[in-house]
Amino acid sequence: MYREKIKVLDCTIRDGGLINNHDFDRRFVREVYKAISAAGVDYIELGYKNSKKLFSTEEYGLWKFCDDDEISKIVEGIESRTKISIMVDVGRVELDDVKPKSESPVDMIRVASYVKDIDKAIHMVNNFTDKGYEVTINIMAISRDQGPELEESLHQIEEETKVKVVYIVDSFGALYQETTEHLVKMFKRILKSKEVGFHGHNHMQLAFGNTIEAIIHDANYLDGTVYGIGRAAGNCPLELLIGFLKNPKFNIRPIFDLISREFIPLREKIEWGYIIPYAISGMMNEHPRAAIALRKSDKKEDYKEFYESLVSTDLD
Amino acid sequence: MYREKIKVLDCTIRDGGLINNHDFDRRFVREVYKAISAAGVDYIELGYKNSKKLFSTEEYGLWKFCDDDEISKIVEGIESRTKISIMVDVGRVELDDVKPKSESPVDMIRVASYVKDIDKAIHMVNNFTDKGYEVTINIMAISRDQGPELEESLHQIEEETKVKVVYIVDSFGALYQETTEHLVKMFKRILKSKEVGFHGHNHMQLAFGNTIEAIIHDANYLDGTVYGIGRAAGNCPLELLIGFLKNPKFNIRPIFDLISREFIPLREKIEWGYIIPYAISGMMNEHPRAAIALRKSDKKEDYKEFYESLVSTDLD
Numbered sequence: 041m042y043r044e045k046i047k048v049l050d051c052t053i054r055d056g057g058l059i060n061n062h063d064f065d066r067r068f069v070r071e072v073y074k075a076i077s078a079a080g081v082d083y084i085e086l087g088y089k090n091s092k093k094l095f096s097t098e099e100y101g102l103w104k105f106c107d108d109d110e111i112s113k114i115v116e117g118i119e120s121r122t123k124i125s126i127m128v129d130v131g132r133v134e135l136d137d138v139k140p141k142s143e144s145p146v147d148m149i150r151v152a153s154y155v156k157d158i159d160k161a162i163h164m165v166n167n168f169t170d171k172g173y174e175v176t177i178n179i180m181a182i183s184r185d186q187g188p189e190l191e192e193s194l195h196q197i198e199e200e201t202k203v204k205v206v207y208i209v210d211s212f213g214a215l216y217q218e219t220t221e222h223l224v225k226m227f228k229r230i231l232k233s234k235e236v237g238f239h240g241h242n243h244m245q246l247a248f249g250n251t252i253e254a255i256i257h258d259a260n261y262l263d264g265t266v267y268g269i270g271r272a273a274g275n276c277p278l279e280l281l282i283g284f285l286k287n288p289k290f291n292i293r294p295i296f297d298l299i300s301r302e303f304i305p306l307r308e309k310i311e312w313g314y315i316i317p318y319a320i321s322g323m324m325n326e327h328p329r330a331a332i333a334l335r336k337s338d339k340k341e342d343y344k345e346f347y348e349s350l351v352s353t354d355l356d
Numbered sequence: 357m358y359r360e361k362i363k364v365l366d367c368t369i370r371d372g373g374l375i376n377n378h379d380f381d382r383r384f385v386r387e388v389y390k391a392i393s394a395a396g397v398d399y400i401e402l403g404y405k406n407s408k409k410l411f412s413t414e415e416y417g418l419w420k421f422c423d424d425d426e427i428s429k430i431v432e433g434i435e436s437r438t439k440i441s442i443m444v445d446v447g448r449v450e451l452d453d454v455k456p457k458s459e460s461p462v463d464m465i466r467v468a469s470y471v472k473d474i475d476k477a478i479h480m481v482n483n484f485t486d487k488g489y490e491v492t493i494n495i496m497a498i499s500r501d502q503g504p505e506l507e508e509s510l511h512q513i514e515e516e517t518k519v520k521v522v523y524i525v526d527s528f529g530a531l532y533q534e535t536t537e538h539l540v541k542m543f544k545r546i547l548k549s550k551e552v553g554f555h556g557h558n559h560m561q562l563a564f565g566n567t568i569e570a571i572i573h574d575a576n577y578l579d580g581t582v583y584g585i586g587r588a589a590g591n592c593p594l595e596l597l598i599g600f601l602k603n604p605k606f607n608i609r610p611i612f613d614l615i616s617r618e619f620i621p622l623r624e625k626i627e628w629g630y631i632i633p634y635a636i637s638g639m640m641n642e643h644p645r646a647a648i649a650l651r652k653s654d655k656k657e658d659y660k661e662f663y664e665s666l667v668s669t670d671l672d
Contacts, residue, residue, distance in 0.1 A: 216600070217533065217568055244596050245558070249565025252533055268630075279632070280560050283639040284532070296659040299632055304657050314584070314630065316595070316615055323599040341620050343612035 042286040045235075045260045049083035050076045050278055053103055054127055055270035059310045062087050063101025069114050071302055072266065077120035078294035079282065083148060085125040086111060091134045111145045123147035127178070130157040130164065141172030148174040152209070155185040158193040162200050169202045176261075178207040178239065182223060183214035183325050194230040205235045205261045210250065213243025213273055213322035220250040224257040237261030240276045242268055243322025245314055247276035252284065266295060267303040272328035273318040311335065316343045324350050358602040361551075361576045365399035366392045366594055369419055370443055371586035375626045378403055379417030384618065385430050388582065391614035393436035395598065396605045399464060401441040402427060407450045427461045439463035443494070446473040446480065457488030464490040468525070471501040474509040478516050485518045492577070494523040494555065498539065499530035499641050510546040521551045521577045526566065529559025529589055529638035536566040540573040553577030556592045558584055559638025561630055563592035568600065582611060583619040588644035589634040627651065632659045640666050 052072055053064055064072075069086065076084045087103030095104055102110050106126045115124070125148040128138075138149070149168045153161035158177075165175045177197055182190070197206055208223050215223070220238070227236040238254035238261070240247030251262055264278030279299065282292045307313075317331035320343065334346050368388055369380055380388075385402065392400045403419025411420055418426050422442045431440070441464040444454075454465070465484045469477035474493075481491045493513055498506070513522055524539050531539070536554070543552040554570035554577070556563030567578055580594030595611045623629075633647035636659065650662050 217565060218572070242561070244599070245561050245564050245593065248561050249533065249568075252565075256534070267632075277561065277630075277635075280635060280639075283560070283635070293660055293663065296632060296636075296663055300657050300659045314593075316583075316612060319593075319596060319599070320612075323596075341616050343616050344609055347609065347612055 042288070043255075043260070044287070046255070046285060046287065047082040047261050048278070048281060048285070048290075049085060049125060049237075049261065049263050050081045050265065051085040051125075051127075051239075051263050051275070052076075052265040052269055052278070054085040054087050055265055055275055056312075057087055057101070057103045058271035059269070059312060061100045062103035064103060066102075066113060068302065069103070070118065071298065073114055073120070073122070074118050075266075075294040075298035077118060077122045079291050080289045081122055081278070081282075083123045083125045085127060085150070086114065087126060088132075089126050089128050089137065089149075090132050091137065093134070094132055106146075108139065108144045108146065115145060123174075125150055127152055128164065130154075130160045133164075135164065135167050138168060138171060146173065148176065150176045150178050150207070152178045152180050154180050155189050155193050158196060162196060165201050165203050175201075175203045176205040176207060176237065177201070177203050178209050178237070180209045181211040181327070182208055183210060183212050183219070186223070191226065191230065194227060198231050198233060203234060205237045206231050207237035207239050207261065207263075208254070208259070209239045210241050210247075212325055212327060213241035213247070213318070214325040215240070215250050216246065217250060217253040220253040221257055224254050224259050228258055235260045237263070239263040241270070241322070242273040242275060242314070243318045243328070247274075248280045248284075251276045251281060267299045267307070269303065269306075269312050272312065272321070272332060273314060274312040317346050320347050320350065326350060358604075359571075359576070360603070362571070362601060362603065363398040363577050364594070364597060364601070364606075365401060365441060365553075365577065365579050366397045366581065367401040367441075367555075367579050367591070368392070368581040368585055368594070370401040370403050371581055371591055372628075373403055373417070373419045374587035375585070375628060377416045378419035380419060382418075382429060385419070386434065387614065387618055389430055389436070389438070390434050391582075391610040393434060393438045394610035395607050397438055397594070397598075399439045399441045401443060401466070402430065403442060404448075405442050405444050405453065405465075406448050407453065409450070410448055422462075424455065424460045424462065431461060439490075441466055443468055444480065446470075446476045449480075451480065451483050454484060454487060462489065464492065466492045466494050466523070468494045468496050470496050471505050471509050474512060478512060481517050481519050491517075491519045492521040492523060492553065493517070493519050494525050494553070496525045497527040497643070498524055499526060499528050499535070502539070507542065507546065510543060514547050514549060519550060521553045522547055523553035523555050523577065523579075524570070524575070525555045526557050526563075528641055528643060529557035529563070529634070530641040531556070531566050532562065533566060533569045536569040537573055540570050540575050544574055551576045553579070555579040557586070557638075558589040558591060558630070559634045559644070563590075564596045564600075567592045567597060583615045583623070585619065585622075585628050588628065588637070588648060589630060590628040633662050636663050636666065642666060
């Protein structure tokens with residue numbers, strides 16, 4: 041009893057890259073691509089396409105830029121039916137850097153946008169649609185943007201674009217099941233010609249639970265990452281999502297094997313997961329940047345003081 | 357906007373004790389009791405009452421037995437409105453060891469029972485009710501016991517006991533939101549004179565999400581543990597539950613402070629949380645005992661082989 045329309049996207053390298061400046065080496069990325077392919081996951085997202093005029097290649101790794109020839113090196117010689125996705129942020133990419141689909145190993149481009157930037161996002165997605173890509177819009181930080189502007193932007197997307205999917209992105213890890221249900225139902229109501237996607241963050245250990253909630257209310261595009269890697273508390277663990285879905289095309293074994301071999305050692309070097317300052321950020325519906333800074337300071341375990349710093353803002 | 361009937365029970369020392377043979381020292385237990393009291397949590401559960409004929413006081417710590425005088429030493433001199441709970445397993449306690457409530461610091465006794473042992477549990481709870489305690493029945497391993505015997509046992513509890521609360525206990529961490537909803541609705545339908553409680557396990561990171569689901573469908577007694585401590589993957593983190601509930605009687609600060617001071621160092625010594633073999637146990641609806649054994653072996657990170665060992669059982 042599975043829903044055939046459901047598609048899973050692994051964004052391990054892309055969201056995980058937010059922890060290490062997108063500096064995964066090619067061997068590691070190939071190992072991930074190999075396992076994700078063997079697991080039968082529908083899409084893999086390898087990073088961002090950013091303008092090299094805005095970000096330095098000295099400071100950031102390969103997956104901040106996702107050059108087509110670097111992607112080709114990753115996929116070469118590995119048997120796979122998994123499609124390749126990249127993400128672009130509104131205002132950070134040169135449209136001319138994106139070649140027509142026929143000349144690129146990329147299948148899908150996901151445009152990340154706040155509600156306030158939706159006009160710019162629409163301009164971008166129409167450019168990428170014309171170039172032949174599958175295109176999505178991912179609405180970021182949605183827990184802060186649930187007013188009438190959100191509904192208006194969804195109407196615009198429905199009427200002015202040919203995007204395939206519109207994602208709810210819980211950037212702050214602040215959604216609960218009831219807010220997730222509310223948002224998925226709103227998206228389904230307005231976006232009659234689109235699929236709805238869900239990208240959870242795990243600040244309050246609800247990324248997987250909220251993803252299940254989104255599935256129940258008919259979201260068909262679902263993000264996960266291996267062992268939940270991702271900025272701050274990380275994302276919905278891909279292995280839990282695959283374990284939950286009943287579609288026989290998925291094979292969970294390569295993911296367990298990959299975690300044993302690559303992610304247990306990696307977790308010793310970089311940090312993500314259930315960590316109290318991230319939980320506090322989620323509860324307060326705040327961007328995790330203050331918590332990320334705390335974790336790099338010598339007050340990293342001083343949770344009470346961190347909590348006070350967030351609640352002590354004057355009520356004005 | 358809060359539901360006044362909701363009661364939170366902290367079972368940090370009781371469920372956490374399953375990791376270390378109930379051997380927390382008195383200083384640590386007093387620190388936990390102090391913080392839970394300051395946080396305004398309704399109940400604290402300190403351990404099990406077991407027969408010393410069945411278990412050795414050499415092998416197990418104080419909180420396997422919960423002698424009244426040991427509990428009195430913990431609470432002495434600490435200002436608190438938090439009630440004291442202990443747990444008993446069917447068949448492991450001498451009823452004569454339980455004094456009348458008027459002679460004991462204990463307020464509530466929770467009787468843990470499988471569905472098959474419900475007649476024995478009823479015999480016990482009626483004894484404890486007559487002695488003046490608040491009494492609950494906690495139905496263990498419920499993900500394995502959802503057949504007609506479960507409904508029958510609920511009817512028996514409704515008709516033959518004066519227990520206050522009947523808990524759904526997801527011992528194997530195998531419930532999803534939909535199964536949680538189904539169970540809470542069934543309990544509410546049959547147990548017309550009782551409250552429904554929920555005790556989650558976090559094998560698939562769903563303890564908190566399932567607890568929210570139980571709240572939505574009108575469960576009013578909710579278990580949590582500090583930093584999610586508990587056997588295998590642990591329980592619903594108390595700090596997340598308190599962060600979610602809007603009742604002004606709760607104060608989350610003492611819990612954050614306690615985690616900083618006591619639980620971060622403790623986690624270096626004993627293990628709980630999101631660990632793949634526990635996630636696999638949850639997915640397979642299995643007791644975590646094989647996974648716990650694996651984590652003590654030199655194959656502790658060999659997830660694929662562990663998964664194969666669980667799925668390779670013949671289909672007969």
